[in-house]
Amino acid sequence: MNWLVTATLIAPLVAAAAGLGLADHARLRDTFTIAGLGTATAGSFGILIEVIRNGSVAVRLGDWAPELGIVLVADQFAAMVLPVALSIILVVELFAIGQRRTAWGANPELAGPLLGVLTSGVSLAILTGDLFTLFVAFELILVSSYVLLTHQGQRAQVRSGMTYVVMNLFASTLFLLGVAFVYSATGTVNLALLAERIPELSQGARLGIGAWFFVVFGTKAAMFPLFSWLPDSYPTAPTTITAVFAGLLTKIGIYAMIRFHTLTGMDDLGPVVLIVAGITMVVGALGALAQNDVKRILSFHVVSQIGYMLMGLGLFSAAGTAGAILFLIHHMPVKTVLFLVGGLIENHQGTSALDRSGGLAVRRPILAALFAIPALSLAGLPPFSGFTAKFAVIAAGIEANSAAVVTVALVAGALTLLSMAKIWIGVFWGDAAEGVSAKSTTRANRRLMYGATGIAVAGTLAISTLAGPIFELAQEAADNLRNHQAYVDVVQR
Amino acid sequence: MSLALVLAVGALTGVGIFLITARSLSRIILGFSLLGHAAVLGLVAAGGSAGEAPLANIASVDAMSNPLPQALALTAIVISFGLALFLLALARRQQLLTGDDLVEDDLEDKRIGSPQPASASSAPGMEPTS
Numbered sequence: 001m002n003w004l005v006t007a008t009l010i011a012p013l014v015a016a017a018a019g020l021g022l023a024d025h026a027r028l029r030d031t032f033t034i035a036g037l038g039t040a041t042a043g044s045f046g047i048l049i050e051v052i053r054n055g056s057v058a059v060r061l062g063d064w065a066p067e068l069g070i071v072l073v074a075d076q077f078a079a080m081v082l083p084v085a086l087s088i089i090l091v092v093e094l095f096a097i098g099q100r101r102t103a104w105g106a107n108p109e110l111a112g113p114l115l116g117v118l119t120s121g122v123s124l125a126i127l128t129g130d131l132f133t134l135f136v137a138f139e140l141i142l143v144s145s146y147v148l149l150t151h152q153g154q155r156a157q158v159r160s161g162m163t164y165v166v167m168n169l170f171a172s173t174l175f176l177l178g179v180a181f182v183y184s185a186t187g188t189v190n191l192a193l194l195a196e197r198i199p200e201l202s203q204g205a206r207l208g209i210g211a212w213f214f215v216v217f218g219t220k221a222a223m224f225p226l227f228s229w230l231p232d233s234y235p236t237a238p239t240t241i242t243a244v245f246a247g248l249l250t251k252i253g254i255y256a257m258i259r260f261h262t263l264t265g266m267d268d269l270g271p272v273v274l275i276v277a278g279i280t281m282v283v284g285a286l287g288a289l290a291q292n293d294v295k296r297i298l299s300f301h302v303v304s305q306i307g308y309m310l311m312g313l314g315l316f317s318a319a320g321t322a323g324a325i326l327f328l329i330h331h332m333p334v335k336t337v338l339f340l341v342g343g344l345i346e347n348h349q350g351t352s353a354l355d356r357s358g359g360l361a362v363r364r365p366i367l368a369a370l371f372a373i374p375a376l377s378l379a380g381l382p383p384f385s386g387f388t389a390k391f392a393v394i395a396a397g398i399e400a401n402s403a404a405v406v407t408v409a410l411v412a413g414a415l416t417l418l419s420m421a422k423i424w425i426g427v428f429w430g431d432a433a434e435g436v437s438a439k440s441t442t443r444a445n446r447r448l449m450y451g452a453t454g455i456a457v458a459g460t461l462a463i464s465t466l467a468g469p470i471f472e473l474a475q476e477a478a479d480n481l482r483n484h485q486a487y488v489d490v491v492q493r
Numbered sequence: 494m495s496l497a498l499v500l501a502v503g504a505l506t507g508v509g510i511f512l513i514t515a516r517s518l519s520r521i522i523l524g525f526s527l528l529g530h531a532a533v534l535g536l537v538a539a540g541g542s543a544g545e546a547p548l549a550n551i552a553s554v555d556a557m558s559n560p561l562p563q564a565l566a567l568t569a570i571v572i573s574f575g576l577a578l579f580l581l582a583l584a585r586r587q588q589l590l591t592g593d594d595l596v597e598d599d600l601e602d603k604r605i606g607s608p609q610p611a612s613a614s615s616a617p618g619m620e621p622t623s
């Protein structure tokens with residue numbers, strides 16, 4: 001099984017290298033990219049099956065001891081998140097191939113290979129068993145995202161890209177300093193060893209490390225008050241790029257936070273996390289209501305939804321962590337689909353500004369359906385996956401007697417529904433706006449774009465249908481994270 | 494030795510943060526270089542007191558300095574070097590587009606923040622520049 005774990009890291013990188021070398025051969029390049037991403041995705045499902053059957057897997061790269069070398073660990077949490085994350089990138093790449101002939105598509109010579117690098121970084125961030133490799137994985141993701149965001153070199157992209165790069169680079173520097181603190185306090189950066197050694201530190205050192213990494217991962221995850229770079233930069237990138245960023249990047253921050261803070265038992269930070277979670281939900285949802293552009297509304301909702309995952313984490317109970325994991329699994333595909341639909345809207349009428357759109361429900365009923373399903377899911381209406389995920393988080397909140405944050409979560413849910421309705425009224429109802437110019441796309445391109453979006457919507461429906469088994473697995477993953485002994489045993493074996 | 498390193502980390506961080514709050518991109522980039530140095534020095538300081546070069550069969554194990562933080566520091570240096578180059582390229586692009594290297598304001602934010610939204614209301618951020 002070890003080769004499967006390393007394959008998810010290496011296949012996308014090989015494909016990226018081949019893709020950059022084949023810049024002039026569009027078809028061959030796309031084939032390589034899809035093959036690389038497809039191999040990684042298939043591998044991740046293989047890992048999931050293996051972990052469900054036989055429990056967690058640990059791979060020591062170069063056979064070094066965990067104190068010295070790099071360990072890749074596929075526990076239940078990693079095995080659940082990895083297939084969702086990689087499938088999203090694969091679907092978006094399909095969409096990007098369809099979109100590439102339009103002026104609004106990303107530059108395919110760069111976007112495909114760079115998505116490969118990003119995929120490898122995502123796999124590494126999810127699978128890694130030590131803090132420093134996590135830093136390297138974040139850098140791998142961020143460097144490719146910097147280039148993906150700014151490679152068209154338009155003025156708005158360079159302006160907001162600068163904010164994005166500066167914020168994330170600052171967080172990375174803090175991350176590195178945090179690694180230095182952790183190493184001098186414990187003498188290791190391996191997560192399994194940290195899970196044993198951090199709880200033995202003095203109260204002050206323990207909470208200092210916890211708070212430090214809360215800020216570091218919180219900046220990547222765009223929590224309040226560190227989110228301002230996100231709604232600014234995401235909408236300026238090409239749709240496919242934004243879809244990947246919105247679906248994955250902030251979620252990797254939350255993933256790292258859930259893993260680090262539950263493994264090392266930072267339960268004392270709970271109240272702080274809950275307060276930040278509540279503010280993040282409301283500020284994101286209110287910010288979304290003020291916007292006039294589909295992509296900007298959706299970007300603010302990325303922030304708002306981060307609050308729910310923080311809430312699940314901040315409860316520091318098994319039910320809360322399981323809820324946060326389920327929310328993570330639900331949120332990644334839903335957010336990606338919504339941005340892909342935003343791209344299709346832009347494709348049909350040349351803009352995604354609400355006051356210049358209208359009437360798409362009549363002219364493009366399939367598009368309306370593709371929007372409605374994930375939008376209702378995002379707002380948390382039954383029977384979609386958003387309902388199950390929100391229910392799990394809120395039930396955990398009620399169980400922990402956190403009435404305040406539960407109330408805030410419900411209010412923010414209503415606000416989310418309101419701004420989804422705003423998009424619906426602006427884009428799909430009413431008369432077609434004047435001067436609407438569709439992008440020139442061929443039927444084959446549109447078929448690929450709609451196909452990719454349809455697959456992603458089907459994916460979100462599959463998560464709704466399988467919510468029961470997924471939640472059971474999430475509970476198992478949460479138990480293993482909170483009671484870190486299982487994780488330690490796998491790494492030490 | 495360690496105290497000097499820690500003081501240097503503090504000084505570099507202070508100057509670095511002062512520089513990245515500036516509005517000029519070249520200062521921001523310099524600030525990041527200094528912050529990167531601070532983090533790398535921090536890693537080295539975390540390795541404990543310095544000893545002989547950690548090479549097998551040359552130094553005795555007890556006298557060696559800790560090689561692991563040095564390996565981490567080397568990786569971090571490479572990454573921050575690459576990122577500094579990318580930031581420079583971005584600043585150069587900004588200079589070509591706008592004629593200066595100052596951080597710009599977010600136009601869409603300003604438009605929504607103003608009491609009377611302008612009627613010619615596309616998202617200015619979305620317009621491709623020629």
